[in-house]
Amino acid sequence: MTSMTIDVHHITRVEGHGNIVVNVVNGKLEQCDLAIVETPRFFEAMLKGRPYQEASHITSRICGICATGHATASLRAAENALGVVPTKQTKLLRKLALFGEILDSHILHVYMLVAPDFLGVGSVIPLAKQEPEIVMRALRMKKLSGDLCAIITGRHTHPIAMTVGGFTHYPTKEELFDIRKRFEAARVDLKETVDLFESLELPAFTRETEYIALRKPDEYAFIDGEIASSDGGAWPLEDYLTVTNEYLVPHSSAKHAKNQRDSYMVGALARINVNFDRLHPHAKSVAEQLGLKPVVTNPYAISVAQVVEIVHAVEESIHILDELIGNCLKWEEPVKPERLSGEGVGAAEVPRGTLFHHYTIEDGLIQKANCVIPTGQNLANIEADMRALVPTILDKSEKEITQSLEMLVRAYDPCISCSAHLLNVEFVR
Amino acid sequence: MDDQAPATTLILALGNPLRADDGAGAAVIKALQGCRLPPDVELLDGGTPGLETVLYFEGRSRVIVVDAADMGLEPGEWRRFTLGDIRLKSNDMALRGTLHYAGLAEAVALAGAMDALPAELVIYGIQPQSLDWQTGLSDVVRTAVGAVARQIVQELGR
Numbered sequence: 001m002t003s004m005t006i007d008v009h010h011i012t013r014v015e016g017h018g019n020i021v022v023n024v025v026n027g028k029l030e031q032c033d034l035a036i037v038e039t040p041r042f043f044e045a046m047l048k049g050r051p052y053q054e055a056s057h058i059t060s061r062i063c064g065i066c067a068t069g070h071a072t073a074s075l076r077a078a079e080n081a082l083g084v085v086p087t088k089q090t091k092l093l094r095k096l097a098l099f100g101e102i103l104d105s106h107i108l109h110v111y112m113l114v115a116p117d118f119l120g121v122g123s124v125i126p127l128a129k130q131e132p133e134i135v136m137r138a139l140r141m142k143k144l145s146g147d148l149c150a151i152i153t154g155r156h157t158h159p160i161a162m163t164v165g166g167f168t169h170y171p172t173k174e175e176l177f178d179i180r181k182r183f184e185a186a187r188v189d190l191k192e193t194v195d196l197f198e199s200l201e202l203p204a205f206t207r208e209t210e211y212i213a214l215r216k217p218d219e220y221a222f223i224d225g226e227i228a229s230s231d232g233g234a235w236p237l238e239d240y241l242t243v244t245n246e247y248l249v250p251h252s253s254a255k256h257a258k259n260q261r262d263s264y265m266v267g268a269l270a271r272i273n274v275n276f277d278r279l280h281p282h283a284k285s286v287a288e289q290l291g292l293k294p295v296v297t298n299p300y301a302i303s304v305a306q307v308v309e310i311v312h313a314v315e316e317s318i319h320i321l322d323e324l325i326g327n328c329l330k331w332e333e334p335v336k337p338e339r340l341s342g343e344g345v346g347a348a349e350v351p352r353g354t355l356f357h358h359y360t361i362e363d364g365l366i367q368k369a370n371c372v373i374p375t376g377q378n379l380a381n382i383e384a385d386m387r388a389l390v391p392t393i394l395d396k397s398e399k400e401i402t403q404s405l406e407m408l409v410r411a412y413d414p415c416i417s418c419s420a421h422l423l424n425v426e427f428v429r
Numbered sequence: 430m431d432d433q434a435p436a437t438t439l440i441l442a443l444g445n446p447l448r449a450d451d452g453a454g455a456a457v458i459k460a461l462q463g464c465r466l467p468p469d470v471e472l473l474d475g476g477t478p479g480l481e482t483v484l485y486f487e488g489r490s491r492v493i494v495v496d497a498a499d500m501g502l503e504p505g506e507w508r509r510f511t512l513g514d515i516r517l518k519s520n521d522m523a524l525r526g527t528l529h530y531a532g533l534a535e536a537v538a539l540a541g542a543m544d545a546l547p548a549e550l551v552i553y554g555i556q557p558q559s560l561d562w563q564t565g566l567s568d569v570v571r572t573a574v575g576a577v578a579r580q581i582v583q584e585l586g587r
Contacts, residue, residue: 126542
C-alpha cells in the first residue's frame with residue numbers, strides 16, 4: 001500500500017502564500033489541507049472611525065489586482081447605507097471599469113499562470129522562449145485592459161476617480177473613441193486566445209458542488225443583483241451572511257465558508273453555471289466551442305470559463321463604449337447622500353468571485369465593516385476537490401500528484417493575500 | 430498614431446515620483462522635453478509598467494532607460510551601462526512565483542526570452558538618497574538629473 005507525504009511549501013503562480021499538505025498512509029488519505037499562512041491584513045479594523053468617502057480608497061488597497069472590484073463593492077455598500085442611487089451613466093462607467101479589471105486579471109491568470117502548466121513549461125519565461133507570440137499577445141491585451149481602467153478611473157490600478165454617488169473625472173470623447181478602436185482591433189487577439197484554449201486538454205476530474213454568483217434578471221451580473229445558487233435559492237444582498245456562513249479552521253489564517261453543502265464555489269465557472277443564459281451571444285458561442293455546457297463540474301475548467309468571460313467583457317465593453325459615445329458622455333456631479341447614518345451591503349462579481357462589503361455608518365464615520373472575499377469562500381471547496389482528487393490519482397508518482405494538486409489550486413486563481421483577515425477576539429469576564 | 434511607425438529611439442523613464450528619488454527618471458524626461466532632440470526620438474514617462482515594459486521595446490532599435498538604481502554608489506552618483514556590463518537582480522521570485530512587483534529585471538528577462546530586446550538597450554542609473562513616501566527629489570539627485578539629461582542629449586547627437 002502506498003504511503004506518502006506531499007508538502008508543497010509556498011505554491012507558485014498564485015497570489016500570496018499558501019501551502020499544500022497531503023498525507024497518505026497505507027493508501028488511505030489521512031490529511032489534505034490547503035494551509036493559508038499569509039499574514040492577516042487588518043483592513044476592516046482600519047476602516048473603523050474613517051469617513052465613508054475614504055472607504056473605497058482604503059479597501060482598494062486590499063488588492064493590486066481587484067482594486068476596482070473592492071472600490072465598487074465598497075461604494076455600493078456606502079451608497080446603500082446612505083440612500084444614494086447612482087445615475088445610469090455612473091453604472092455604465094463602473095461596469096466598464098470593472099470589465100477592464102476582469103480582463104486584466106483573467107488574461108494574467110490564463111496566460112501567465114495557467115498556460116505554462118498546459119504547455120508543459122515551468123513558467124512564463126520558457127513559455128516566452130517557446131511561444132513568444134502568445135506572451136506578446138497576453139501583454140498587449142493586458143495593457144489594453146489597464147488603459148481602459150486608466151481612462152475611466154484615473155489610473156491603471158487603485159481607482160482615484162470613483163466616488164460615492166458617481167465620478168470626479170470623466171474620459172474625453174477622444175479617449176473613448178480611441179479605446180473603442182483598440183477594443184475592436186483586439187478581437188483578433190481574442191480569437192487567437194479562444195483557439196489556444198480550445199487546443200488544451202483539461203485533466204479529467206469532476207466533482208459536483210454548489211455554485212454561487214450574483215444574478216440579475218436582464219444581464220450577466222457583475223454589480224448588484226441577488227445572490228443565486230445552482231442548487232436553487234436566491235437571497236437579497238443584505239442576507240449575505242446566511243449564504244457565506246464563515247467559520248474558522250486551524251490550518252488557515254483565512255476563514256472558510258459554506259452554504260447548502262459543505263462548501264461552494266464562486267468565480268468565473270460558478271458565474272457561468274449560474275448565468276449562462278445571460279452571457280453575450282458571442283461569449284455563449286465561444287463557451288459552446290470550448291465545450292462548456294452548464295452545469296460544468298470540472299474545477300480545472302475555471303480557466304476556460306475565464307476565457308469565455310474575456311470574450312464577454314470585450315464585447316460588453318464595446319457595447320457600453322458605443323452607448324457612452326452615443327449618449328454624449330456628460331459631466332455629472334456625484335449624487336449626494338440622503339442621510340449620514342445607516343447600514344448597507346454592496347456586492348460585485350470580481351475576477352475570483354462574489355465580493356461583499358458591509359458597512360455601518362454613523363454621522364458619516366464608519367463604525368463597523370465586514371469584507372467577505374471570493375478566495376475565502378472558495379477555500380473549503382478547493383480542499384473538498386483535493387480530497388476527492390487525491391484518491392483517484394494515488395497510482396501516479398508523487399511528482400505527478402503534486403503537479404495535479406498545484407494545477408487544481410491554481411485553477412481557482414486564489415488571491416490568498418486578500419483573504420487573510422484577523423479574528424477579532426473579545427474576552428468575556 | 431496606430432498606423433505610424435514608432436520613433437526608433439525611445440527614452441523610457443521608470444519609477445514612481447511618489448517615492449522621492451524614484452522620480453529621477455521622470456525628472457530627466459521633463460528636462461529633456463525642453464531640449465532639441467533628433468526627430469526619431471520619443472520621450473516616455475513609463476511609471477511602473479512591470480512586464481508591460483516589454484511592449485515599449487517593440488519596434489525600437491534603441492531604448493534608453495532612465496531609472497533610480499541601487500548600485501552601491503554614493504547618493505546622486507550615476508552610471509551609464511548596457512546589459513553586458515551588469516547583472517540585473519530580480520527583486521523577488523517574480524515569474525516563478527507571484528507576478529507582483531515585476532520590474533525592469535523581469536521585463537528584460539522576458540523580452541530576452543522572446544528575442545524582443547532592442548538592438549541597443551542603454552540604462553542610466555541614478556543612485557537615490559531617499560525612497561520615502563514623498564514627492565520631490567533630494568538635492569544630490571536633482572543635480573544628477575541635469576547631468577544625465579545633458580549626457581543623453583550628447584549621446585543622441587552622436
